[in-house]
Amino acid sequence: MSPHHRRQLTPLALAAVAALALSACSSAGTNHQQSDTLVYATGDAEPSCLDPHVGGNYPQALISTQYLEPLVGRDSSGKIQPWLATEWQASDDGLTWDFTLQDGVTFTDGTPLDAAAVKANIEHLQDPNTQSSTGYLAVQKIAEIETIDDTHVRFHLSAPDSALLESLSQQWTAIQSPAGIARGMEQNCQAPIGTGPFIVESWTPQQQVDLVRNDDYRTPGPEADHEGPAHIERIEWRFIPDAATRNAALAAGEVQVIDNPLPADIVAAEQSGSGIEHIDAPRPGAVNRIELNSGQAPFDDVRVREAFIRVADPNPGISSLFKGVASRSYSPLASVEPTAVADKSLFGTDPAAAAKLLDEAGWEMGSDGVREKNGAKLTVRFPVSTNQSTAAEQSLFEQIQANAAAVGFDVVIEPVDLSSWYGALAAHEYEAVSAPYTKVGPDVLRILYHSDGTIPAPSGYFANNAQLKDPELDAILDQASATLDEAERTKLYADAQQRILESFTVLPLYDQQNHFLVKGVEGVTTLGTVATPTFVNARLG
Template identity: 40%
Template sequence: MIRLVPPRLAAPAVAALVLGGALTACGGGSTATSAAADPGTPVSGGTLVFAQQQEPSCLDPQVLGDMHQALFANQYLDSLVHQDSTGKIHPWLASSWEISPDGTAYTFKLRTDVRFTDGTPFNAQAVKVNFDRIISGPGEGGSAAQYLIYVTDTSVVDDSTVRVTLSRPFSPFLAEIAQSFVGIQSPTALARDKDTNCKSPVGTGPFVVRSYTPGSEAVLERNADYNSAPASAEHQGPAYLSKVVWKFIPDDSARFGAVSNGQVDAADGLQPVSEVAARKNSKLAVISHDYPGHSWGLDFNTKIAPFDDLKVRQAFLQATDIDAALKSVFFGLYERPGVLSPTTTHFAEQYRSTYTFDLAKAAKLLDEAGWTGRDSDGYRTKNGKRLAVTWTYYTETAGGPDLIRYRSVAEQVQATTKRAGFQVTLNPIASGFPAFLEALQAGSSHIFIQKYTLNSADVLRLLYASPDFIAQYYLDDAELTAAVNEASTTTDPARQATLYTEAQKIYSDKAYGTGLFPESVRVVSSASKAHGIRLEPTLGLLSLHGAWVNP
């Protein structure tokens, strides 16, 4: 599967942010601005109204699994382990674990004092039911299945002990099961049909999904018995809020207007033009965080001309003015990524912007590659053939609202590379992944959209060394494959860091593509009413466990 919509967000490299308290700007792709003064001591009770930009296709993140599902699921699910802002793994529903010497078996000791909100006890059998379902159930090739791809068996040792066996060592395993996509759901609820569970999933988390009206809203109520927050949580025990009314408002202007006029207390999907206004408005608070993984970017089809030539790929990147595009499209609010988002563990800063805008360098590289002619329209030619390429990407219809901005950035890249002599034809696909895959398999397109959110640098293996992802159609690099595969098996942290840096160097040196702009979560709220809204460290997902409202 490919994940092109807010799939994975979060930042193991940056501390969690809180909305509604005194905030300071954070580096590494995270910012917090326009916040109110210290709101004082949290109070229990009250209702917070939150507006989500894109309604999940199913409230159960084990099915399909995009970022909109993960965002909602973060309110009612707990995971076996917790990842902190440095990438370190801590206990959560699992109180401890042991890893076999060969790295292929994980034995988890589980908490014995936790129940699902339908009364079902949390135990080893519950973990087995969840993992078995993710691997072979109704997930439809979803994200969660990718994180359990090497799991061959989940066995109950005793009521509070479960053993997970892998087919090979996989060092990112704990980090990847920390995500809410692999949060543990009630086996009693999972015994229902998929559609029923999509509308009323059950977890052990701080909130209960009380109702769901498709196209309108979901209502979450406090889990009064909540006792399983990770040790690093903003507070222990039940949530402060009694209720959350979770509305779905896809129109960007309407959603921002609803926060501005007090109809809604907080909302995600803050657009750049609205963020500029919100930053200047003392009545509003803003927090944002770039998701980890592979940012919105482009990859070249290296299996066909002209991008089978390294110099042509390098020339295209030298003719791409990413900084100007970010300033124009995002008003300078977004930072340029590399192949990895800066919030990803093992992000290598030195490969963030290897290729800066330089038309003279682009011209020299094209000359060296033999593209020395110019036709009457100013495009480069070689042996009478124009330097023409096609760029295939999703539209917002097929891939979500971020694709509007992707198109805007692509149009700016189209304009600057034209100055170097490239004729770039944009090929937007609105009909979904099958049509996109067809374009890939046809081998007729030269540039492809790329993005995948994941809370570890293992995203490089998923995208560039896995037969299940689209890069198989346009990239084949044994050196890159070897580096990321070894990184995913080694248990030596220093060696792993070296390998992930090496992989980013290979991608950069061989000019396989570039990051264009980060996918990020951007939340605006009422500075006077809504407090304690956080972006948790695993994916940067919204957490309302510690949120509260003024009476």
């Protein structure tokens, strides 16, 4: 548990805190709740950089959707759609891709969107000094970028990449002004320059980012319902970490959209008839899951991994804590991925079988209820990012901790901030971890479970938290990445998922929860790519 003891506030005190926060919200920024201003309150961690090329986490995707756009989009059925690129063509061997860009488009600083700009963006992602992770991994196979003319760019790949279009649809590879990039990381992190419907005007750390409408907007993506600029003039993007405070602000009309609402608040909103709309937009890529570090003891023994899986029993907690807004998953892939494969049979709860597996593995029960082997305790360090795991999820982890203790596991949950969490992973100071990873398409399996994923990206982040090193799985994932035949690709990813599940390194829980509550505004929708909200269609009520 956390080493910091927190004083529990009474309901009256909590209400006072919320009231003060609302007062601060109503006076924050320069716009003072103008009628043409939409206010968005996020509970995700405040980005340290507004450029999603740098690092590459979901909070960056959330906000950058408003000012940066990708080469291609994706609709709700999973079909890739034109966006900044109008056409594309792959060679028969999959090693050359030609893209045609929209003609006459400029970034909001007047720099042209042309082949040279696309080249600068890919090189920016691939430059180790950019410290990219998600974007870096997405464009790893692009070996050379050839500018044919202003509106035609050609990618030469080091190996076929069936996920290239999916990767290029993400916010972490969105295209931004090369002149903006050339200012240097510090300045570009403050206000990246794109082609999107809004422009970064200012950023007040620990408070808000102010966005102003791009009146010259002319590149509407697949979700836009009209040509031309957005209807609203401004967005105040506020950072309000406390879920209860965000919900109170929504109810009071201080904000129009909140993310990461509590499950109970979602249910209450749906049942209240108060005019609050619930948008459920599961993130693509991997599910929320617990991964077991097979690269070190005790989970280098498959029997110990299976024992943990057999005793974890997350279903009752998911049912009670999430109030029906989350459904148990038995797949490594999100339900929104058409290629997801589930195998419920591998995840039946059986504490007796778990105890037997631990006996067979040589772990003997100690007098304190914790098993031991060769003088070592059966300890499972489980760092939890409080920026990424909701209160309900942290409570679920505590239930799993108690269930595992019944057969002799000592699960040590360590709540930490995001930077400390990354540090624990980088130092391999964990045996279990829940690490959300959002990526469009099933190629996320290669990122997360190929042995290459044990090698850190330039940011220092490595994706293979399970530390899986399975040559047969690598071969399947490599083949899936190389084939452009959709049926064959789907079959290969099904085989890969089965092998991953049978390794007992992954305990799937549920889709990455991505909920929004909306009040006093119409036309809010989410991208078919990384499920982030877009306000290009929004109209204030």
